[in-house]
Amino acid sequence: MLALSERGQLPAALGRLASGRRTPDVAILTTGVVAVMLALGGDFVTSITASSASRLLIFMVCAAALLRLRGQSDAPDARFRLPLGTVVATCVIVVCGALLVAASAELARLAVLIVVGGLLWLMSNGRRWFRRA
Incomplete structure (x- = not known):
């Protein structure tokens, strides 16, 4: 923090x-x-589910960043280029999304944390981000 x-x-x-x-x-x-x-x-199962879901969200964001960076012409040259990286990243996003949907009943707490985190982000960066968009 x-x-x-x-x-x-x-x-x-x-x-x-x-x-x-x-x-x-x-x-x-x-x-x-x-x-x-x-x-x-909460109970142990809910805590494990929230922990796993947060990791899945991180994987999805990293895969989306890969897709976005591959699409930018002004991005720095990659030190390593994954063959079929676009396909792999898309599959990661789809599979992680499916796993999150399957566990959606257990994810109410994670949703609250995401909303709180989003509000904190908007409080600090929202104006700058919306001006760029």
């Missing part, structure tokens, strides 16, 4: 350092509170 706050991607309060220890106390406290709420608010 500290690094994201320093880059302006999260509210500045999350990046504030304590005067004596020089640690991001607000970020540490926020992370701890969210972790405790998630741990106490």
